[in-house]
Amino acid sequence: MRQSQLFTKTVKELPKDETSYNAQALIRAGFIDKVGAGIYSYLPLGKRVLDKICQIIREEMDAIGGQEILMTALVPKENLEASGRWDTFDVLFRLAGNDQKEYALGATHEEIVTPLAKKFIFSYKDLPFGVYQIQTKFRNEKRAKAGLLRGREFLMKDLYSFHVDQADLDDYYDQAIKAYHRVYERLGLKDLTYLTYASGGSFSKYSHEFQTLAEAGEDLIYVCDKCHVAVNREIIGEQSSCPSCGNKKLVEKKAIEVGNIFKLGTKFSEPFGVRYKDQGGKENTALMGCYGIGPSRIMGTLVEIYHDDKGIIWPADIAPYKVHLLSLNENDRTEAIYIKLKQEGISVLYDDRDKPAGEKFADADLIGCPYRVVVSKKTLMDNGVELKGRTSEAGKLIKLENLAAELL
């Protein structure tokens, strides 16, 4: 992408009314635009990042057999009455249709996926299966001050699984935990992210959150460094030792909840009547699990964790472009390098603008691509370019003929 063509621009001033670092940096760098508190549009750079996060999640859901669907944002009142949540779910946006019906905007989708699944479940042979979607969700929050960490409108991947019995649900749940660990590893969050024991509701001893250590986190978790798990504040009273190894020296840390998985049991399948015939012909109620992760919150989390005083430092697999190519008054020569790198399959943001070098350097640091390549009269005299990693102190001269290989 030629930066001169990109319709967004970086902004020097801190955005008004924005106290969270992630929103400040993402707005200044042109990744997102604030429409209202907790309501953000994704601009070209931000859309690319969001798509990469979604694709990683999608691949790992597909790998455990998840079938992708797209449910509706409009959830009819009768569905939420069937589950008993129309009156009790405090963050629902409720609205009236011209068809004399009432709807809520989907904050979660058990009330849509459960009656959907019921239509295709008759026998034990139809189970188990998992369906997921990546979709905009809505929560009518009173306050939303944490940028992408807590939105009124945000992106969510939600997976739902259906099972004949507890053993099958437990197996799938363990598979989902492994898939989630792979997701966080690919997102560059492995070391900072803890499987965190939370209260389990009626159907299991625990549910689990995935919590990523971060100063900006709204949650407190209690970490066992021996086995890299934690417990959340909700259960630290009753469970003051590590549920995995018994270690009693748990350390309090701030964290961001980046995922949440839950054994729903028959909480929704019972009211919606999701029943199947077992091998003996007896009717039973199916069991369910649900597994959530928010791509937009992940984006905010990455920015909170990976930045310095100059700007964002994207993990390599998440960055909008791998290379930020800066021409310092050498557009003719740089154009050829841009074309060459693209031909090699390397994604490049090419700063071809008529701007001072200092401004280009500052923008590159703010936007945060993993590699910066500078083409100037000086580097060309040595028949090369300057290559610098975003977090390296200094760059090094690379001969033109070696550049692509160096970046692959």
Next chain:
Amino acid sequence: MRQSQLFTKTVKELPKDETSYNAQALIRAGFIDKVGAGIYSYLPLGKRVLDKICQIIREEMDAIGGQEILMTALVPKENLEASGRWDTFDVLFRLAGNDQKEYALGATHEEIVTPLAKKFIFSYKDLPFGVYQIQTKFRNEKRAKAGLLRGREFLMKDLYSFHVDQADLDDYYDQAIKAYHRVYERLGLKDLTYLTYASGGSFSKYSHEFQTLAEAGEDLIYVCDKCHVAVNREIIGEQSSCPSCGNKKLVEKKAIEVGNIFKLGTKFSEPFGVRYKDQGGKENTALMGCYGIGPSRIMGTLVEIYHDDKGIIWPADIAPYKVHLLSLNENDRTEAIYIKLKQEGISVLYDDRDKPAGEKFADADLIGCPYRVVVSKKTLMDNGVELKGRTSEAGKLIKLENLAAELL
């Protein structure tokens, strides 16, 4: 995909309360699920079709330099007041936030994209540009009986362009028309789709719709067969001859509006104050164009047009899978064929279910993949399979070693 793993099933009965063919067929074949009138979830087969339609549109928008973004579904009341549409736009879903603010659900996005663009437009050098999104839209319709042709919640690609003057807008508009023609060609709708002259509002003589001939269409258009354009009902009174060649023999036909492009001029840039400095340093208001196409309506349109009494007939590039592979009690041998075809990069829906042959044939016709491959004791005796195109009367025997080449 192994059909035994697919969580959906085909349904013999016509769905209740569904009078449109497209919704009947898509529900019966397991592509969509009805949540409410005009409100549908996309199931695995349907999601694949929708993704293919979106990808074709995306590629053609990228080809004319469109920059992809994702705007918000929640549109603050003040944005719609600025344009004067809060009180007049009759199909808005309006809702109240817990933040004491009011919102509408986006039915169109001029009120979000215009203030967004304003933030990055200062000089004539910042123009022109085009931004687009593929996003869920909402229209609070009183009635919604046409399946995917008219939804309360539906998918929309909307592109917006920004220009220094009328000539530049006109140029871009003509480019957009060409891009739209390429989209309909790739969707398999070229011959049936007419550039249709519609009323232009204050800023141009005409706007344009793209109308696809179909018995299920809600619109009447007046077609000039000489130059493959049409005029819509709105302007047939004042314009009873072909605006392109003057032909007076226009033929009335039923059609579905599959796209709409419009020169907005300063209708939105004026109230939102999108101004730029021209080369002489003088301030001017930017001009805008908007260009819409609904992927979900396209999906419904394809089904209305391409079907027979047995089911859907997907165009090759839109089909959920290229090949429907049917094992008639020969799963061991068919498994190897399935693996081989997938390795060749051919998308395959593999019917490995324990079902009678007749049911498998009926499902293949209903789902509508372009090729059906049948593996039976009889075909294997000749070391082959039966290959049949969806619209062919009879299949032909293909030797196993030639199958992949035949399908590539």
